Amino acid sequence: MNKQTIELNEYTAAYTSIGDGIPVILLHGFFGNAETLGAIASTLASNYCCISLELLGFGDSSKPDLRYVIGDQVAFLKEFLVAKQISKFYLIGYSYGSWVAAAYAIDRHDLAISTPDFAGMVLLAPAGIRDDSFVGRYDHLRPLFWQTPLVDLALNSIAPFMKLMGREKSFETIQNARHALVTQPAARSFLLDRLKPEDAIDTVEKDIDRIDTPTLVIAGEIDGTIPLWHAQTYAEKIPDATIIIISAADHDLVQTHSQEVTESIFEYWNRSID
Secondary structure: OOEEEEEOOOOEEEEEEEOOOOEEEEEOOOOOOOOOOHHHHHHHOOOOEEEEEEOOOOOOOOOOOOOOOHHHHHHHHHHHHHHOOOOEEEEEEEOHHHHHHHHHHHHHHHOOOOOOEEEEEEEEOOOOOOOHHHOOOOHHHHHHHOOOHHHHHHHHHHHHHHHHOOOHHHHHHHHHHHHHHHHOHHHHHHHHOOOOHHHOOOOOOOOHHHOOOOEEEEEEOOOOOOOHHHHHHHHHHOOOOEEEEEOOOOOOHHHHOHHHHHHHHHHHHHHHOO
16 A cells, blocks of 8 residues: 555645545544554455545645644545545544544535535544543643653653563553654644633534434444543434444554454445445
């Protein structure tokens, strides 16, 4: 899956593509890129053309200096569909990408051109539901925002000790977060600009009952990042949505349970859509 780019009205969109057939647009999570849903794309590519788009401010797509809101990502996705001349497609979002997907599904009728045939949507461990318990949750990450090499030196110096303590995996998560916050302005803006409950200006819980496309929601039973009730809210409010809860799966279910996820998608699309 070689990465490609395409010029939009103002920005450059980076993406990978694999397989043939009806396009499936895959949208990564908060600290992600085109590789995040690679395992799912590789399996679905037996039947579909899987296009993993790097959202605005992530990966190799343009990184403008913005106060990133979900509407910016929806506009970016719309422009990408137009530039690629995609007339029928499925949409899969993971975590933050699910938020973008749901917002697109709400907003899609406002396209200036004829609306593409939106065949179906899958929301994996979806974000986008207002939850004031998130306020302050990421305060411990504030030093990771500091634009100084001293942060990286400190992280590198304690890495061996974290390994000896058996906390290598959790420390790797912190290192990945640091890299994302330095290299991905959308991630940085998102955390810095959402420190109070009233900053939740673009959550979608009030409008998801307007979504009229067949929707499958897949969530991890023990998701420690986004509570299960967020996924259940989507499933309850979107007309005729289906929810699948994967036993013993956490927020990283797209890696740890990719086979179960893709099997569920194939079964749902074959039964309900194709």
